[in-house]
Amino acid sequence: MLPGSSLQEKKFECVCSKYGFGRPHPVSRSTWYQHLQEAGSEEERQKIRLHKEGNPSPMRELSPPHDPTPRGPSPPRSPSPPRGPSPPHSPSPHRGPSPPHDPTPHGPSPPHSPSPHRSPSPPRGSSPPRGPSPPRSPSPPRSPSPPRGPSPPRGPSPPREPSPPRDIGFERRKRPDIDLEFVLSLWRASLMDLLARLCEDALARLCNPPQAPIDIDHPGVRHSISMYLALEHASQDAYNHIRRSTMQNFAGAEGVDKLLSFHAVENLISQYTGVEAIEHDMCSQSCLAFTGPFTELENCPMCGTLRWDQAKLHASNGRIKVASQKFATIPLGPQLQALYRHPDSARDMHYLHE
Numbered sequence: 001m002l003p004g005s006s007l008q009e010k011k012f013e014c015v016c017s018k019y020g021f022g023r024p025h026p027v028s029r030s031t032w033y034q035h036l037q038e039a040g041s042e043e044e045r046q047k048i049r050l051h052k053e054g055n056p057s058p059m060r061e062l063s064p065p066h067d068p069t070p071r072g073p074s075p076p077r078s079p080s081p082p083r084g085p086s087p088p089h090s091p092s093p094h095r096g097p098s099p100p101h102d103p104t105p106h107g108p109s110p111p112h113s114p115s116p117h118r119s120p121s122p123p124r125g126s127s128p129p130r131g132p133s134p135p136r137s138p139s140p141p142r143s144p145s146p147p148r149g150p151s152p153p154r155g156p157s158p159p160r161e162p163s164p165p166r167d168i169g170f171e172r173r174k175r176p177d178i179d180l181e182f183v184l185s186l187w188r189a190s191l192m193d194l195l196a197r198l199c200e201d202a203l204a205r206l207c208n209p210p211q212a213p214i215d216i217d218h219p220g221v222r223h224s225i226s227m228y229l230a231l232e233h234a235s236q237d238a239y240n241h242i243r244r245s246t247m248q249n250f251a252g253a254e255g256v257d258k259l260l261s262f263h264a265v266e267n268l269i270s271q272y273t274g275v276e277a278i279e280h281d282m283c284s285q286s287c288l289a290f291t292g293p294f295t296e297l298e299n300c301p302m303c304g305t306l307r308w309d310q311a312k313l314h315a316s317n318g319r320i321k322v323a324s325q326k327f328a329t330i331p332l333g334p335q336l337q338a339l340y341r342h343p344d345s346a347r348d349m350h351y352l353h354e
Contacts, residue, residue, distance in 0.1 A: 015051045017044060024051070182293045201267070202276040202334060209337045214272050220258025224265045236262045274338030277330055281307060281323035289327050 013024045016035040027035065032052070039045040191203060198206070216222060224243075231239050239262045250256050260268065270276055281290040283300040290297055290307060298307050309324045339345040 013051060015048055185292045198276065198278060198331075202270070205271070205337065206333055210341060213342045214268070216268070216272065218258055219255030221255075221260065221268070223255065224258075224260040225269065228262075228265045228269065272338065274335035275330055276334045277328045279326045279328050282325050282327040283307070284324045290323075 011026045012029055012032040014020060014027045014032050014035045015022055015024055016039060018038060018040070019025065019035060032048075036045055036048050039048060191198065191206065216225065223246075227239060227242060231242070243259050243261070247256055247259060282288065283290075283303065283305055285300065285303050285305050287300050287302040287305075288294060294301065299305065300307070307323060308321045312320055312322050336349075339349055
């Protein structure tokens with residue numbers, strides 16, 4: 001063993017990125033393990049281990065870092081000479097046989113005398129020295145990349161070509177045949193026409209507007225209006241039952257004798273607000289209303305849907321004909337007349353005039 005080989009055998013090559021920037025550099029064994037623990041990722045640790053496994057021999061000498069000579073292939077190592085069988089040991093004349101279980105380590109035995117026909121075997125415990133591997137030149141340092149300049153401004157994108165119009169076909173309903181009779185019925189329309197469907201009281205108020213305001217301050221009247229509004233989505237029988245129960249249980253209460261019936265309270269609310277609905281039968285598919293020339297039709301002239309409610313028609317064997325859907329029209333005239341009946345609302349109607 002050479003005098004300096006003990007120092008050289010303690011050197012290892014490390015390719016960590018933290019201290020050597022990925023290039024091989026000599027470190028001691030403890031430093032190599034320290035760099036392995038301080039590796040930034042598992043891939044870097046694997047790289048350090050693979051480099052060590054690929055270079056199991058301790059590092060000898062590194063060439064100067066500025067040598068740009070390309071790394072050549074390593075020459076094959078010369079195989080070790082085969083060991084021949086050792087000759088039997090001859091007992092020493094001055095040394096007795098050693099005990100079989102003596103744990104004390106013995107020094108190296110003296111070399112045996114070579115046999116005349118066999119080459120002398122090397123001493124035990126040491127392998128023949130291997131030739132030094134050629135030093136590896138480090139990879140040249142990477143030149144820093146030039147700084148990137150500002151990217152040029154992007155120009156305006158070219159306008160997109162308009163897509164061709166899609167050919168979408170819609171199924172149009174057949175237009176009903178409207179003859180001169182329909183135009184003449186619109187021209188002859190009046191308040192006295194039966195098609196208007198206004199009740200007689202509403203028609204009389206529309207022709208002769210009342211001037212006095214309606215008094216609803218009576219307790220019985222106000223209670224009737226409150227019940228009507230509370231039972232908006234209930235039936236008429238529900239209103240009448242509650243009215244009858246109130247009159248029986250509160251017979252001596254104030255205003256209980258003035259509780260109005262369903263039709264009476266409905267008529268009072270219509271007079272007070274001026275809301276009068278005119279209803280016409282219409283197609284359940286919202287095609288048209290059965291009025292004018294279509295008043296006597298049983299089916300819709302556009303889609304062919306039956307005008308009447310089929311469930312009620314079949315239940316009564318065709319005797320009861322109720323429209324499946326109705327269209328309500330609320331005229332504006334009775335509402336304006338109701339506003340002019342009260343002094344406060346009449347004054348509010350002249351906000352633009354004042």
